[in-house]
Amino acid sequence: MRNYPTIAAISTPLGAGAIGIVRMTGQEAITICGGVFQGKCGLEQAGSHTLHYGRIVSPEAGEVIDEVLVSVMKAPGTYTREDMVEVNCHGGPVAQKKILALLLDHGAELAPPGEFTRRAFLNGRIDLAQAESVAQIVSAKTEAALKLAMSQLEGSLSAEIKSLRRGVLSVLGALEAGLDFSDEDIEELNREEAETRLSQIKKCLEELAESAFAGRILSQGVRTAIVGKPNVGKSSLLNAMLMRERAIVTEIPGTTRDTIEEIINVGGVPLQLTDTAGMAPADDIVEQIGVERSRKALKEADLILCLFDGSRREDDHDRALLTSVLPEKTIYIINKCDLFRGRAPSFNRGLLPAQPVLISALTRQGLNELKEKISRLVLGEAFSHTLSPVVTLERHQRLLASASERLLKAQQGLRVGLGEEIISEELRAALTALGEITGEEMMEDLLDEIFREFCVGK
Ligand SMILES: Nc1nc2c(ncn2[C@@H]2O[C@H](COP(=O)(O)OP(=O)(O)OP(=O)(O)O)[C@@H](O)[C@H]2O)c(=O)[nH]1
Numbered sequence: 001m002r003n004y005p006t007i008a009a010i011s012t013p014l015g016a017g018a019i020g021i022v023r024m025t026g027q028e029a030i031t032i033c034g035g036v037f038q039g040k041c042g043l044e045q046a047g048s049h050t051l052h053y054g055r056i057v058s059p060e061a062g063e064v065i066d067e068v069l070v071s072v073m074k075a076p077g078t079y080t081r082e083d084m085v086e087v088n089c090h091g092g093p094v095a096q097k098k099i100l101a102l103l104l105d106h107g108a109e110l111a112p113p114g115e116f117t118r119r120a121f122l123n124g125r126i127d128l129a130q131a132e133s134v135a136q137i138v139s140a141k142t143e144a145a146l147k148l149a150m151s152q153l154e155g156s157l158s159a160e161i162k163s164l165r166r167g168v169l170s171v172l173g174a175l176e177a178g179l180d181f182s183d184e185d186i187e188e189l190n191r192e193e194a195e196t197r198l199s200q201i202k203k204c205l206e207e208l209a210e211s212a213f214a215g216r217i218l219s220q221g222v223r224t225a226i227v228g229k230p231n232v233g234k235s236s237l238l239n240a241m242l243m244r245e246r247a248i249v250t251e252i253p254g255t256t257r258d259t260i261e262e263i264i265n266v267g268g269v270p271l272q273l274t275d276t277a278g279m280a281p282a283d284d285i286v287e288q289i290g291v292e293r294s295r296k297a298l299k300e301a302d303l304i305l306c307l308f309d310g311s312r313r314e315d316d317h318d319r320a321l322l323t324s325v326l327p328e329k330t331i332y333i334i335n336k337c338d339l340f341r342g343r344a345p346s347f348n349r350g351l352l353p354a355q356p357v358l359i360s361a362l363t364r365q366g367l368n369e370l371k372e373k374i375s376r377l378v379l380g381e382a383f384s385h386t387l388s389p390v391v392t393l394e395r396h397q398r399l400l401a402s403a404s405e406r407l408l409k410a411q412q413g414l415r416v417g418l419g420e421e422i423i424s425e426e427l428r429a430a431l432t433a434l435g436e437i438t439g440e441e442m443m444e445d446l447l448d449e450i451f452r453e454f455c456v457g458k
């Protein structure tokens, strides 16, 4: 294990709180803290994983800074696998900053963001994908996001990647054996068999990459656009789902001129709900921009709530809208069903490619059914992934795509009879891409980029 400098940082958010934690890791951590700690016994004699009551005192100024509890944890059974000390002081920025300054004066270095977790990675306690999950746990905004990040921290994704990597390695090994001993009488790798094995690995890679959609939805939410021609009740639906009067509703068509975004929770996963301006030919520049924004929201949406006014006959605007939404990600909704209670809607349902949900944004009728349909359509698919590893980071998705592209080239090479050198080069590139996910292949600048995203003291 390499010997990295001893570092210190404030690990709790700066502000008034009951307790603040100043944290240290490194070979000198216990000695440095021991130099400013006054308690019943010295920290250097303390056993591992013990807690010590005392005071932090500046020996130079003879000044007592705070009353504290210090935990001493000795390598290797720690977060970083190095000696660690955590000073639990009173919350409040002044005490924490003074303690940190004192530790820096006594030989510690200030920790850059993510440095504690980086040490855990550098010292081999966790791999890179696990280290990245720590940042995701800290920033998780939904229970689903937390659950995914925890499962990644426990190594579910890493295990999958490692097993795929072993698969590629074994094909590469067989190929290179053929290469090294090509003069001797060693049986050459059966190309067909190698190709089959690569195609199986590639399929697994692709499935993993596909889980990124579920990963994004579970951790960031479903981008959902409410679209429809003017006056069909889009803003009323937004308000009904939010259960408050967020958007202005009037009987005047063209009331909503700009997109309005709000977040609601459906079955534990957030919907990023966007109310849009009604899609119709625009009279003025403001309306034009509004309609442009509606189109953008429609294009970027994971889920489209396509709304029609059931109390009126369909017209060309409704028909035009139907051609611009993708049925796979659309729920068709007929609104204002309070106006035709018991009778068939005036709007011709036969135009719709799927069974619509009938609602009244005014009386909230049908709203639960709509929410259930949303859960089934989007979340059903997302949740079916929660038992297997899910990709949640764009970096991982990119590397998976690059690895499967290289495998494809290797497969094609095998098929058309290219030389082993060219094929092994592709396989090596695939291995590098996969290795970058778990950090088996690592570059300093990559690490800098990843850990920069962390907060200080983590
Ligand atoms: N009876 C009835 N009226 C509704 C219902 N939903 C909306 N309305 C009325 O329809 C009118 C238009 O509603 P909005 O929610 O502003 O419609 P919109 O689609 O946002 O319209 P734009 O912003 O102009 O595109 C208002 O007068 C609403 O009160 C409903 O379920 N039943």
Ligand SMILES: [Mg+2]
Residues within 6 Å of the ligand: 234, 235, 236, 247, 248, 255, 256, 275, 276, 277, 278
């Ligand atoms: Mg509106």
